Amino acid sequence: MIDTDRASRPGGRTARVRADVLAAVQAELAEHGYDGLTIDAVAERSGVHRTTIYRRWKTVPGLLVDLLESGADDSWEPTDTGTLEGDLIAVNREVHAALTARPSITQAVIAASFRTPEAAEALTRFWKDRYARTALVVRRAVERGEIAADVDAHQLLLTATAPIYHQLVLLRQPMTRAQADYHARVAAKHFASVKGADLP
Amino acid sequence: MIDTDRASRPGGRTARVRADVLAAVQAELAEHGYDGLTIDAVAERSGVHRTTIYRRWKTVPGLLVDLLESGADDSWEPTDTGTLEGDLIAVNREVHAALTARPSITQAVIAASFRTPEAAEALTRFWKDRYARTALVVRRAVERGEIAADVDAHQLLLTATAPIYHQLVLLRQPMTRAQADYHARVAAKHFASVKGADLP
Numbered sequence: 457m458i459d460t461d462r463a464s465r466p467g468g469r470t471a472r473v474r475a476d477v478l479a480a481v482q483a484e485l486a487e488h489g490y491d492g493l494t495i496d497a498v499a500e501r502s503g504v505h506r507t508t509i510y511r512r513w514k515t516v517p518g519l520l521v522d523l524l525e526s527g528a529d530d531s532w533e534p535t536d537t538g539t540l541e542g543d544l545i546a547v548n549r550e551v552h553a554a555l556t557a558r559p560s561i562t563q564a565v566i567a568a569s570f571r572t573p574e575a576a577e578a579l580t581r582f583w584k585d586r587y588a589r590t591a592l593v594v595r596r597a598v599e600r601g602e603i604a605a606d607v608d609a610h611q612l613l614l615t616a617t618a619p620i621y622h623q624l625v626l627l628r629q630p631m632t633r634a635q636a637d638y639h640a641r642v643a644a645k646h647f648a649s650v651k652g653a654d655l656p
Numbered sequence: 657m658i659d660t661d662r663a664s665r666p667g668g669r670t671a672r673v674r675a676d677v678l679a680a681v682q683a684e685l686a687e688h689g690y691d692g693l694t695i696d697a698v699a700e701r702s703g704v705h706r707t708t709i710y711r712r713w714k715t716v717p718g719l720l721v722d723l724l725e726s727g728a729d730d731s732w733e734p735t736d737t738g739t740l741e742g743d744l745i746a747v748n749r750e751v752h753a754a755l756t757a758r759p760s761i762t763q764a765v766i767a768a769s770f771r772t773p774e775a776a777e778a779l780t781r782f783w784k785d786r787y788a789r790t791a792l793v794v795r796r797a798v799e800r801g802e803i804a805a806d807v808d809a810h811q812l813l814l815t816a817t818a819p820i821y822h823q824l825v826l827l828r829q830p831m832t833r834a835q836a837d838y839h840a841r842v843a844a845k846h847f848a849s850v851k852g853a854d855l856p
Contacts, residue, residue: 489688518713529778565739566826567770569772570766570767570770571704571770576828579826579828580827580828580829583826583827584829585826587677587827611696611819611835611838611839612840614818614819614823614839615819615839615842617822618814618818618821618822618823619811619814619815619818621818621821621822621826622814622817622818622821623814623818625826626766626779626783626821626826627780627783627784627786627787628776628780629780635811638811638813639815642811642815642846645849646845646846649845649849651751
């Protein structure tokens with residue numbers, strides 16, 4: 457179809473409305489935090505009518521999920537540093553930065569995921585996709601002969617990344633970037649020493 | 657004081673009211689889940705007047721926090737199996753059981769912690785205490801000469817336990833008990849191979 461409606465063309469009015477609304481969500485989140493985020497404030501700041509926002513995004517968690525997905529760049533893949541340890545450190549620095557950013561969109565979506573099933577499902581979808589893409593780090597390490605071919609990629613990625621999430625999100629305690637790097641090194645060293653799949 | 661008021665004596669009316677109310681919270685949680693938990697239903701089931709419940713526990717998260725703390729047996733300490741790996745497997749099985757129980761009080765309190773600051777603070781307090789007690793596992797391993805004396809106990813415990821929380825609570829994906837055991841072994845093996853503190 458050549459004669460597409462202008463409103464739905466990428467870069468058209470719909471895209472501009474989305475960009476304006478999501479920029480307002482991010483700004484409101486920065487100023488007032490998750491608990492202060494309201495559709496009225498987003499409407500006010502973005503200049504988009506609240507009826508439009510309710511129709512398209514429905515709820516505050518709906519807005520946060522779309523903000524998360526808008527940042528989930530389709531072309532994202534893990535940095536290739538040439539070693540498993542380097543690649544995992546790069547992954548862990550991204551996770552650490554996302555969770556300690558002020559405002560942290562990830563932390564806000566996690567909070568939303570405990571309030572609405574839609575946000576929980578969107579977050580699960582987002583992370584499934586991200587962990588699947590990050591498994592490339594493991595495949596590259598297998599190709600370089602750094603680790604055994606039958607290492608369980610997901611358990612390896614959990615060893616590296618889970619301590620950051622647990623400490624910063626659930627335990628609600630500080631974690632330095634050096635500590636985040638440390639867990640990348642624990643995973644790289646341990647799985648390089650494993651001769652074959654040792655998962656039952 | 658010898659002439660204490662009967663109502664505040666342990667085992668007296670206050671203790672019985674608490675036991676009845678918390679039993680009702682647990683039963684309501686099992687039947688209706690966190691989102692179906694209401695003070696009215698707890699009052700109805702326990703036979704304790706709702707005014708009493710509001711006065712003492714204030715909110716649904718308040719009830720959950722007290723349920724968590726009532727289960728936090730003061731004498732709890734980690735099982736002594738004689739090896740670091742055995743001890744960590746025992747810890748991980750407790751964590752896995754707590755998160756996969758139906759109903760899971762821990763999962764309900766985690767959900768509550770994203771709704772009220774009181775629940776978040778209570779959960780942080782509870783886990784700080786539990787991780788501090790669990791560090792005994794690491795001290796015993798140091799005494800047996802299994803690991804270096806300057807290993808960071810908390811990072812070791814994060815390596816073992818964090819993957820279970822991350823997978824079951826945040827990623828909302830299944831994890832078998834065998835996989836939980838696996839992460840205990842990863843932590844035990846890695847930290848036994850560390851010659852000294854390698855944390856920057």
